Amino acid sequence: MNHLLKHHKSSRKLTTLVENKTTYSADYAELNIYETHEYAEKIALRFDFPVIASMLTGKKVMHIEGMSSFDFFPGESVVMPAGKEMVIDFPLARKNNPTQCLTLGIDTEKITEVVERFNADIAVEKESHNWALDSTASHLLHNIEVDYLVKRLVYTFTKNEVSKDILLDLMIQELIVRLLQTKAKAFLLKNTDDDVFNDTRIGMVIKYIKQNLTDKEISVDILARKACMSVSHFHKKFKSTLGVSPIDYINSEKIRFSKKLIKESKELRISEIAFKSGFNNTSYFNRQFKKMELMTPQQFKASIVPG
Incomplete structure (x- = not known):
């Protein structure tokens, strides 16, 4: 992240050691970079x-009404209404090692314009569910x-380019x-209310996947039929709504289920875990697990079962 702040550091003025703010403006947005150079609270x-809000360097402890306090690290973001x-x-935060974040x-x-286009793009006939960045x-x-x-x-805000x-x-x-x-993804995955799932065709498909996750015959063709769409139309609507393809979503849910099995059934072999998680092929299971978890199933098992 330091190389991204190179242009910022060369031009910003430091006027306070706590939440020193530098502002960059654009047509539809404003970027503020905050730097804190000493311990501070509240x-x-x-x-x-x-x-x-996103962390750039260091660590914060965040206290937000309606949420439990949490540690905030680089690579994480918070959406604030x-x-x-x-x-x-x-x-x-220290003088030689400041905590840096942005808002x-x-x-x-602009948000309303994009939200309306998003909802229009994912809309299916006779459905009324709309997504929003709410309160x-x-x-x-x-x-x-x-x-x-x-x-x-x-990088783009802090570098003065012609097409900025x-x-x-x-x-x-x-x-x-x-x-x-x-x-949308978090809402559909965490909500267990049948009315929520039945409200949209994508919601009904998510419900079907949850109920038939370990079925080795589950396929995009079957899901498209459940959604009463052509395969190509279903694939487009699913990915537009959740940001992932149906197959990637199914595999991610199967991998999540396999991790639960590894934690709870330490005596099972990896091949048995793969089969019980709905994979026909252990090699494919291993590849998908490593792709999503950045480690093999065996390495994950070793990390929770020392020795």
């Missing part, structure tokens, strides 16, 4: 517009797409869509 921030207060502690404020009309805060962990976009935004505003506009639109997909 520093309150509130914005009149929705913001995405307008007018909501966050209170922050800086346990590790990205986005014009509400609740959310903590995003290990969201690779959002983290990547935040880094690109920092055009590039930022495109990235901000993509960021809003990624956040909407994250919200």
